[in-house]
Amino acid sequence: MSLPPYYPDNEKPCVLTLNAGSSSIKFSLFELDATAPALVGQIDGIGAKPHIKAKDGAGNKLDDVDLDITGSQERQHHQALLYLVKWLRSHGEGWKAKGVGHRVVHGGEKYAAPVLLTPDIRRELASFVSLAPLHQPHNLDGIDAIGEILPDVPQIACFDTAFHRSQPVLAQTFALPRALTDEGVKRYGFHGLSYEFIARSLPAHTDRADGRVAVAHLGNGSSMAAMVGRKSVASTMGFTAVDGLMMGTRTGNLDPGVVLYLLDEKKMDAAAITKLLYKQSGLLGVSGISQDMRELLASDHPHAKEAVDLFCYRISRELGSLAAAAGGLDVLVFTAGIGEHAAPVREQVCAQAGWLGIKLDREANNAPSKLPRCISAPDSAVEVLVLPTDEEWMIAHHTQRLLGL
Ligand SMILES: Nc1ncnc2c1ncn2[C@@H]1O[C@H](COP(=O)(O)OP(=O)(O)O)[C@@H](O)[C@H]1O
Numbered sequence: 537m538s539l540p541p542y543y544p545d546n547e548k549p550c551v552l553t554l555n556a557g558s559s560s561i562k563f564s565l566f567e568l569d570a571t572a573p574a575l576v577g578q579i580d581g582i583g584a585k586p587h588i589k590a591k592d593g594a595g596n597k598l599d600d601v602d603l604d605i606t607g608s609q610e611r612q613h614h615q616a617l618l619y620l621v622k623w624l625r626s627h628g629e630g631w632k633a634k635g636v637g638h639r640v641v642h643g644g645e646k647y648a649a650p651v652l653l654t655p656d657i658r659r660e661l662a663s664f665v666s667l668a669p670l671h672q673p674h675n676l677d678g679i680d681a682i683g684e685i686l687p688d689v690p691q692i693a694c695f696d697t698a699f700h701r702s703q704p705v706l707a708q709t710f711a712l713p714r715a716l717t718d719e720g721v722k723r724y725g726f727h728g729l730s731y732e733f734i735a736r737s738l739p740a741h742t743d744r745a746d747g748r749v750a751v752a753h754l755g756n757g758s759s760m761a762a763m764v765g766r767k768s769v770a771s772t773m774g775f776t777a778v779d780g781l782m783m784g785t786r787t788g789n790l791d792p793g794v795v796l797y798l799l800d801e802k803k804m805d806a807a808a809i810t811k812l813l814y815k816q817s818g819l820l821g822v823s824g825i826s827q828d829m830r831e832l833l834a835s836d837h838p839h840a841k842e843a844v845d846l847f848c849y850r851i852s853r854e855l856g857s858l859a860a861a862a863g864g865l866d867v868l869v870f871t872a873g874i875g876e877h878a879a880p881v882r883e884q885v886c887a888q889a890g891w892l893g894i895k896l897d898r899e900a901n902n903a904p905s906k907l908p909r910c911i912s913a914p915d916s917a918v919e920v921l922v923l924p925t926d927e928e929w930m931i932a933h934h935t936q937r938l939l940g941l
């Protein structure tokens with residue numbers, strides 16, 4: 537990445553990607569047309585114990601240290617970004633960024649494809665902050681920080697919502713008065729860059745890729761989507777990224793009557809309810825121990841088990857719903873941190889999905905072998921795959937294509 541006037545002109549052109557999540561900032565640097573990054577890393581644990589990890593394309597460690605960052609979640613996110621900008625300055629020697637691609641969680645109704653950022657579009661994206669309070673502010677922060685250090689480099693926004701704009705009208709509609717729907721109060725769906733990556737890679741792993749596919753993106757934020765013909769037809773996340781599955785700290789699907797109860801009976805205001813729904817619930821709230829699946833699986837506390845059981849139960853319930861939306865099920869894909877690594881979660885979900893004809897190959901599921909892999913038994917009616925997702929590659933791909941690099 538070139539940061540004039542520090543570096544000379546004989547640098548390799550590349551695309552830089554930033555993916556600011558709720559508790560992490562992932563970054564990568566791709567040489568043009570590369571299938572794997574030349575540098576990849578993340579600052580995770582933001583809000584708890586921020587830590588940076590980075591390696592080069594050959595897998596050599598570039599950094600792996602705790603960061604001296606404290607304070608509120610918001611402050612930590614901003615400090616982490618400033619740290620990353622400095623870090624990129626010192627590790628970017630020899631590279632010239634031709635474009636920077638950002639994951640932007642909410643693109644509203646308008647953005648069904650990646651877009652070149654302008655001040656007007658940046659302002660428009662800021663109006664979606666309340667729809668994705670855990671993500672959109674950090675996405676915009678990243679855009680601003682890069683704009684300051686690389687003012688002449690074009691920046692591209694790649695939207696989590698874009699992939700789902702293909703859904704049928706019914707799948708996007710709440711049973712609300714029409715005026716609210718017309719205003720844009722509808723189901724958008726998120727994690728679209730991850731689903732798009734899976735949709736692109738599916739044909740290499742199954743000859744049923746264009747059939748009825750359910751994808752479970754299980755990370756700190758978790759959602760599921762149904763695809764037919766590799767296009768999204770339904771998703772568990774809706775208007776915001778708090779809907780659907782139970783997550784690390786988010787409730788997922790909740791009777792709206794609970795929110796009214798919190799307002800009327802508990803006298804909580806919108807800020808307190810937002811905090812409860814987004815940051816104090818999910819695996820953390822139910823277990824009272826941690827939002828981290830690794831810790832819960834390692835714990836013998838009954839509340840940890842209850843949290844994991846509820847997580848799996850909610851996935852199984854949503855799987856039935858997505859199979860109904862897709863008209864059946866040919867393939868089930870597990871992906872993201874939990875989906876790719878937590879064999880006990882996959883086992884529990886597949887056991888509960890036996891009614892769909894899913895039969896797990898337990899040995900394949902537990903094998904510590906590399907991804908991708910098939911974990912269903914040969915006589916399973918549904919093929920079950922574990923596929924790695926790569927939002928970073930997807931962002932780099934869109935950035936390069938949009939800029940004609
Ligand atoms: N080996 C593992 N076993 C079980 N869970 C894991 C493992 N590795 C990562 N995870 C879980 O994956 C989740 C984070 O997923 P990730 O996709 O990286 O999240 P995000 O991108 O939303 O921050 C955490 O709950 C973490 O505990």
Ligand SMILES: CC(=O)OP(=O)(O)O
Nearest residue numbers: 557558726727757777
């Ligand atoms: C939309 C969403 O939940 O994203 P993440 O998984 O990065 O939190």
Ligand SMILES: [Mg+2]
Nearest residue numbers: 557755756757
């Ligand atoms: Mg994620």
